[in-house]
Amino acid sequence: MEAAVLAVVLFIGVALWSSSSSPAAAAAGTKEELEDGDDQRDMRGGMAITAALVVVAAAAESRWAELGREITYDGRALVVSGARRMFFSGDMHYARSTPEMWPKLIAKAKNGGIDVIQTYVFWNVHEPIQGQYNFEGRYDLVKFIREIQAQGLYVSLRIGPFVEAEWKYGGFPFWLHDVPSITFRSDNEPFKQHMQNFVTKIVTMMKHEGLYYPQGGPIIISQIENEYQMIEPAFGASGPRYVRWAAAMAVGLQTGVPWMMCKQNDAPDPVINTCNGLICGETFVGPNSPNKPALWTENWTSRYPIYGNDTKLRAPEDIAFAVALFIARKKGSFVSYYMYHGGTNFGRFAASYVTTSYYDGAPLDEYGLIWQPTWGHLRELHCAVKQSSEPLLFGSYSNFSLGQQQEHNTPKVEFRNISLELAPKSISVLSDCRNVVFETAKVNAQHGSRTANAVQSLNDINNWKAFIEPVSQDLSKSTYTGNQLFEQLTTTKDETDYLWYIVSYKNRASDGNQIARLYVKSLAHILHAFVNNEYVGSVHGSHDGPRNIVLNTHMSLKEGDNTISLLSVMVGSPDSGAYMERRTFGIQTVGIQQGQQPMHLLNNDLWGYQTTFSTPPGNDAVTLNLTSMGKGEVWVNGESIGRYWVSFKAPSGQPSQSLYHIPRGFLTPKDNLLVLVEEMGGDPLQITVNTMSVTTVCGNVDEFSVPPLQSRGKVPKVRIWCQGGKRISSIEFASYGNPVGDCRSFRIGSCHAESSESVVKQSCIGRRGCSIPVMAAKFGGDPCPGIQKSLLVVADCSNADLAPLPPSLPGARRARRSLSLVVVAAAAFGRGTRAVGHTDSSVIAELPLRGGKGRPVFESACREDSGWTTAAAAAAGLAFPRLLHGRVPLVWLNL
Numbered sequence: 001m002e003a004a005v006l007a008v009v010l011f012i013g014v015a016l017w018s019s020s021s022s023p024a025a026a027a028a029g030t031k032e033e034l035e036d037g038d039d040q041r042d043m044r045g046g047m048a049i050t051a052a053l054v055v056v057a058a059a060a061e062s063r064w065a066e067l068g069r070e071i072t073y074d075g076r077a078l079v080v081s082g083a084r085r086m087f088f089s090g091d092m093h094y095a096r097s098t099p100e101m102w103p104k105l106i107a108k109a110k111n112g113g114i115d116v117i118q119t120y121v122f123w124n125v126h127e128p129i130q131g132q133y134n135f136e137g138r139y140d141l142v143k144f145i146r147e148i149q150a151q152g153l154y155v156s157l158r159i160g161p162f163v164e165a166e167w168k169y170g171g172f173p174f175w176l177h178d179v180p181s182i183t184f185r186s187d188n189e190p191f192k193q194h195m196q197n198f199v200t201k202i203v204t205m206m207k208h209e210g211l212y213y214p215q216g217g218p219i220i221i222s223q224i225e226n227e228y229q230m231i232e233p234a235f236g237a238s239g240p241r242y243v244r245w246a247a248a249m250a251v252g253l254q255t256g257v258p259w260m261m262c263k264q265n266d267a268p269d270p271v272i273n274t275c276n277g278l279i280c281g282e283t284f285v286g287p288n289s290p291n292k293p294a295l296w297t298e299n300w301t302s303r304y305p306i307y308g309n310d311t312k313l314r315a316p317e318d319i320a321f322a323v324a325l326f327i328a329r330k331k332g333s334f335v336s337y338y339m340y341h342g343g344t345n346f347g348r349f350a351a352s353y354v355t356t357s358y359y360d361g362a363p364l365d366e367y368g369l370i371w372q373p374t375w376g377h378l379r380e381l382h383c384a385v386k387q388s389s390e391p392l393l394f395g396s397y398s399n400f401s402l403g404q405q406q407e408h409n410t411p412k413v414e415f416r417n418i419s420l421e422l423a424p425k426s427i428s429v430l431s432d433c434r435n436v437v438f439e440t441a442k443v444n445a446q447h448g449s450r451t452a453n454a455v456q457s458l459n460d461i462n463n464w465k466a467f468i469e470p471v472s473q474d475l476s477k478s479t480y481t482g483n484q485l486f487e488q489l490t491t492t493k494d495e496t497d498y499l500w501y502i503v504s505y506k507n508r509a510s511d512g513n514q515i516a517r518l519y520v521k522s523l524a525h526i527l528h529a530f531v532n533n534e535y536v537g538s539v540h541g542s543h544d545g546p547r548n549i550v551l552n553t554h555m556s557l558k559e560g561d562n563t564i565s566l567l568s569v570m571v572g573s574p575d576s577g578a579y580m581e582r583r584t585f586g587i588q589t590v591g592i593q594q595g596q597q598p599m600h601l602l603n604n605d606l607w608g609y610q611t612t613f614s615t616p617p618g619n620d621a622v623t624l625n626l627t628s629m630g631k632g633e634v635w636v637n638g639e640s641i642g643r644y645w646v647s648f649k650a651p652s653g654q655p656s657q658s659l660y661h662i663p664r665g666f667l668t669p670k671d672n673l674l675v676l677v678e679e680m681g682g683d684p685l686q687i688t689v690n691t692m693s694v695t696t697v698c699g700n701v702d703e704f705s706v707p708p709l710q711s712r713g714k715v716p717k718v719r720i721w722c723q724g725g726k727r728i729s730s731i732e733f734a735s736y737g738n739p740v741g742d743c744r745s746f747r748i749g750s751c752h753a754e755s756s757e758s759v760v761k762q763s764c765i766g767r768r769g770c771s772i773p774v775m776a777a778k779f780g781g782d783p784c785p786g787i788q789k790s791l792l793v794v795a796d797c798s799n800a801d802l803a804p805l806p807p808s809l810p811g812a813r814r815a816r817r818s819l820s821l822v823v824v825a826a827a828a829f830g831r832g833t834r835a836v837g838h839t840d841s842s843v844i845a846e847l848p849l850r851g852g853k854g855r856p857v858f859e860s861a862c863r864e865d866s867g868w869t870t871a872a873a874a875a876a877g878l879a880f881p882r883l884l885h886g887r888v889p890l891v892w893l894n895l
């Protein structure tokens with residue numbers, strides 16, 4: 001074989017990294033860079049360094065020869081059937097989308113240059129009850145892996161089984177909490193036994209299905225544990241023993257593929273230690289052996305979203321820079337985007353305060369739409385790196401300075417007689433040492449804007465039913481009574497977010513009504529307080545706020561017995577931290593102090609709503625706009641689409657999440673039953689059913705841009721296309737010349753080719769996509785010689801065959817008030833076991849009471865001192881979710 005020299009040059013420019021005003025950053029919605037606690041390193045500062053990393057490989061003989069189906073690794077890469085491979089991976093969690101969505105998600109990832117789909121395995125969906133397994137529907141792991149295999153991609157299987165993942169209880173089934181003498185994630189026999197059982201169960205299943213690579217399957221690597229190093233010190237000597245045990249246990253299962261531990265610098269051989277974070281190109285300490293490759297298992301595409309914060313998106317330039325830096329500086333050969341598709345935290349699977357929508361700004365958005373320009377920019381990066389993968393994987397790296405203190409915004413550098421411009425905080429890839437094939441800081445991919453189009457208003461009062469959850473007052477129906485405050489998760493077994501604590505208090509004052517002060521301290525997330533059936537106040541916490549929430553309010557007491565009903569609400573269980581099994585939640589202290597002013601009382605007993613809606617025609621993703629509601633959970637045809645919380649506003653004044661995805665797989669052809677359980681009120685008549693699609697696309701490319709790698713030809717092009725079967729219906733803006741602005745705001749500049757619009761219309765109207773060369777000849781000649789030109793095109797996508805929004809129904813607002821008068825009997829919910837308690841006149845439904853061993857955690861206290869009566873009593877009532885969740889512990893308290 002002829003010896004050839006292949007080379008790739010990666011120029012790394014870190015110049016004055018001031019606020020870049022790139023159009024892409026603006027279009028992505030934020031210019032702020034993301035912050036990350038332990039990974040954050042400030043790269044700003046006056047000093048500019050520009051370095052070139054040249055990787056040169058002398059091509060040799062049979063490097064790429066297929067051996068048998070075998071996976072190994074060396075100091076440079078995973079070695080697949082004898083060949084080192086450069087892998088781009090995308091995280092996508094099967095339980096966060098539906099089987100109907102999987103094929104398209106995987107296809108779009110493949111088209112984006114992804115080679116590997118990485119997923120966690122979620123123990124608590126597979127073994128919700130000890131010994132009873134579920135691998136159906138969204139939880140059909142084997143089907144998900146087979147779909148990936150069918151599309152020719154590989155799988156990275158992160159078994160954990162602790163996964164964190166902003167997922168309920170970090171993926172652990174709650175029953176693990178009640179295993180006697182258990183200490184999670186430590187050298188503890190009961191824990192190790194259960195962990196080993198589950199990991200063995202999954203590995204055996206994968207082997208049985210022939211899914212490991214040596215068996216002909218797609219799984220090339222798997223993970224044991226997850227970021228354990230973060231909590232390891234809390235366990236003393238038990239921690240390192242557990243790490244060694246976990247590694248040996250995993251390796252002993254003989255999967256035939258390597259194991260890794262992420263964020264575990266001392267991962268025992270042969271387990272590979274890998275990096276997670278935003279900027280592994282800077283932070284990764286490297287593999288702990290020269291024989292292990294540098295793998296980046298979680299490249300965070302944004303921060304996970306929580307209620308109370310605005311969404312922060314990461315600019316595509318920043319993501320591309322970090323990936324290229326990891327490859328250049330750390331010799332990285334595997335990068336996984338966390339998430340490539342985030343999806344939806346259906347039901348109650350979101351961890352504390354985490355929104356129902358998960359990583360909506362990933363390259364594929366929550367609905368599975370391609371999120372531009374992130375997807376397109378990374379696709380170009382993948383292509384550029386893969387073109388150069390031979391030198392990157394086999395060549396030797398050399399590193400030299402191209403000069404110091406380049407204080408221009410875009411310094412020019414000289415390299416081997418060619419002159420290049422290098423933007424601040426950017427990396428340019430030259431695949432042959434001469435021609436730039438990719439620049440991280442220059443986004444040529446198309447932009448797109450997504451629209452939630454209201455297609456149905458649910459504002460017809462006649463189609464709604466409401467039902468009431470009365471405030472729990474009847475102590476005779478409690479599951480637990482006593483003079484202790486029960487720990488919340490232990491009591492509910494994390495089967496519901498809700499627990500009533502009811503305290504009875506005898507007012508001995510002789511002068512009738514009294515104003516008193518109510519003080520409640522809780523370790524749960526939300527508290528609603530009622531005194532003698534009247535609402536007196538609510539309080540809630542936040543993800544980054546103090547653990548305690550405190551309600552300190554006035555209430556009116558009557559003479560004799562008073563009932564204080566406290567509804568304690570969890571917005572998700574914890575997903576991380578050492579000794580997670582010992583974490584406590586629920587009400588800690590209840591205090592009553594007599595005296596003071598009267599308070600305005602509200603009635604807040606309206607609890608549930610139901611209606612039906614029709615399935616929107618077409619294929620667009622479907623979503624509910626719940627902006628008019630408060631806090632609760634929503635079901636569609638019996639499937640929970642997750643918690644919602646729109647009353648908790650982010651600093652911008654907007655809800656953190658106002659749209660809630662309904663996968664089309666949950667819909668029936670005709671009427672769909674919509675049920676909401678609402679804690680705080682709200683107006684269901686303003687809910688709309690929306691379809692979500694990309695309605696506007698935009699390209700902005702200058703004449704010196706790198707031509708797209710995927711197309712032949714040497715001319716830069718604006719390439720735009722519509723998704724979901726839509727076609728380009730009109731051109732909003734087109735200018736070849738020096739248009740001013742970017743894809744969000746634009747106008748014609750001093751130079752403009754008159755033919756711009758007609759040329760673009762000719763090429764694009766009526767098509768799914770089009771590609772227009774950025775060259776004068778295409779526009780009838782150069783409109784202004786000597787001026788640098790670009791082409792900016794903004795086009796609309798439409799689905800011509802679908803009807804527009806039907807007019808909203810008249811009279812709905814007028815009818816609104818009467819809504820609260822409607823009380824629906826349990827039969828409306830099909831199973832007749834909806835709710836607890838009774839209305840004033842009739843019992844709605846009786847629930848079977850559920851016994852259970854409580855593990856009271858808090859001190860019991862019942863004392864009178866300095867005017868305070870601290871009544872510590874617990875009662876758990878359980879609100880609703882019986883509906884669709886099965887057992888509802890109905891607990892009352894007694895003092």
Ligand SMILES: *[C@@H]1O[C@H](CO)[C@@H](O)[C@H](O)[C@H]1NC(C)=O
Pocket residue numbers: 303304306309543544
């Ligand atoms: C939420 O926003 C606050 C304030 O900006 C920030 O300190 C915190 O890190 C954010 N939390 C997450 C999880 O992004």
Ligand SMILES: *[C@@H]1O[C@H](CO)[C@@H](O)[C@H](O)[C@H]1NC(C)=O
Pocket residue numbers: 051328329330399400401
């Ligand atoms: C390359 O050189 C720069 C500046 O001398 C240095 O900071 C950097 O760590 C070097 N990179 C590698 C991969 O050696």
Ligand SMILES: *[C@@H]1O[C@H](CO)[C@@H](O)[C@H](O)[C@H]1NC(C)=O
Pocket residue numbers: 416417
């Ligand atoms: C750069 O140009 C000089 C003079 O023309 C030539 O001698 C040298 O070989 C060139 N270097 C490279 C790397 O092409």
Ligand SMILES: *[C@@H]1O[C@H](CO)[C@@H](O)[C@H](O)[C@H]1NC(C)=O
Pocket residue numbers: 452625626627628658659686
């Ligand atoms: C959702 O509905 C509210 C009115 O309730 C409206 O102001 C808001 O713009 C809608 N949001 C979206 C994304 O359509």
